[in-house]
Amino acid sequence: MNLYHNVRAQWLAYLVFYLFLAAVPLVVDDNFLLNQLSTYGVYGMLALSISLCWGFGGILNLGQGIAFGLGAYGMAMTMQMQSQDASNPMPPFMLNNSLDHLPLLWKPFANTGVGMVLALVVPTLFCLVFGGLMFRARVSGPFFAIMTLAMLSAWGTLILDMQPYTNGVNGITPPAPLHLGEFTLDPYSPTAYWTVLGLLVVATVVAKLMTLSRFGLVVQAIRNDAERVRFLGYSVAGYETAIYTISGFFAAVAGCLWVTLTQYVSPAQFDTTFSLSMVIWAGIGGRMSLMGAIFGAFLIQGAQSYLGDAFLNTWLLILGAFFILVVRFLPKGLIGLVESALGRLGRKRGHDNGGSVPAQQMLPQPGE
């Protein structure tokens, strides 16, 4: 048996991976670096959401920026309203856009709790409705990918156009970090880093359990042959909508976290390049593996921060070429190298102590 497919070994790998990441603030005292690493955690969560949707469900989503951006705007509005009070009820940019009272759209965000819930619920509901409509009409494969891309551009344009409500291209820059009661979440602190990491761990555990459940099994069957799944009595549209919505929810959480770290959001979050890069992270790291996708996000974003400055515009070319090479030669991504290495190791061991009995029959099979 290949150790890579052993579920217990996979949990152990997650444990080691996250313990290592949790220890990072103990050795890094540069707060700006720590903040940067925290944003990588957010990107990791985005890659995780893509891996669920694309890797496990086979639904290529080029518009994950919608859920991320809507979550980010919701959180930014909540944080902005925290800086307003009775004497000064309107964010400054609205005055510049000659609004004379706080628009209805903004009112719920005056309450931090309601605002944060809305920041998660609105994008999730959007995915539920949009996904439901698409999948029920059996839009799939490249057609769905194009629809998500179109929807992404529509949202970007809408937000750009609603200048008095969203501050257009300048975006929203909440002046103070998020505070919850007495507690203030300093984006440059180890606490912020651990908050992001903690949520990433929770997301990973939930996602992993989901892939192991019967739901996850059916979703993977749909990736293989949706038509066949229908004849077994499963509502394919229901499953596709569910996995797409859950993936969108994770992206919305990532959007909220991202704003607390950067105190900034703009229509750039709805750019196609950003949504495409999420797909590239997951593709390079390994879309069929949750950890592979997260690792891909770390790797590419890390490289972009350091090499991107050195190469400027050439960086996109390098990234594109790298993506093509990975897709062509490593369809399972970089994590596929680990799979085949462990597979070779397992076979070797099997031959060493196998004798006349094939090694596979001597080992207990997982899941029995």
Added chain:
Amino acid sequence: MGFFEIRDLCKSFDTVTVINQFSIELVEQTLCCLVGPNGAGKTTTMDLITGRQKPTSGQIMFCDEDITGLDEHEIARRGIGRKFQVPAVFRDLTVKQNLEVACSRSTNPVKNFFRFREPVFAAKLEEVLALTGLGPRLNTEAGILSHGETQWLEIGMVLMQDPRLLLFDEPVAGMTEQEIEKTAEIFNRLKKTHSLVVVEHDMAFVKQIADVVTVMHMGSLLAQGSIGEIEANERVREVYLGDAED
């Protein structure tokens, strides 16, 4: 009202009529072989029964319920299972996972989040493995099975589903003599507890298994009866058997 009945089924694509006033009735626990020359509309009939295509007119009744025009998954849940002409299995999943997916007692996506195994799966698995002999291949990816094994896997999947009515579209295509023998044996055992409709070209195989033979021609019913009656039927000889036995 009976177990399964098709009444005046019609299906046309634009001006081409594929199924024309086709009616049959099935008795529970029998095996009906659906035969007919190429283009007679056998596979289309299967598609119409299972909801893959919607009939232009006509009615399909199953267990006193009108199932005409329902979606595929709704028809499957009512107890009609289907094996495809080209074996359709989930290639990335192992044989065991394929069978697990097919064991579709609970189909609600939300409930399935919290389900990690199907209670009846272990018992069903033993039963299906005993019939299909896929035991040694349980942890093999379905994509690398041989053609025969893939056929067995799909038959296993339909059995896992435990439908009341099983539809098989050319189940023995590409099988060896021994495998055909084994399939016949399984079918003869199955018809004691289930009802089967088998589309097949291999007349030797049909003789081994059929209780009733239904002959289709140009989308309509040509003849129906025991294998002996069908072989003696002049019109059937004309359109079908004559050609097939050459």
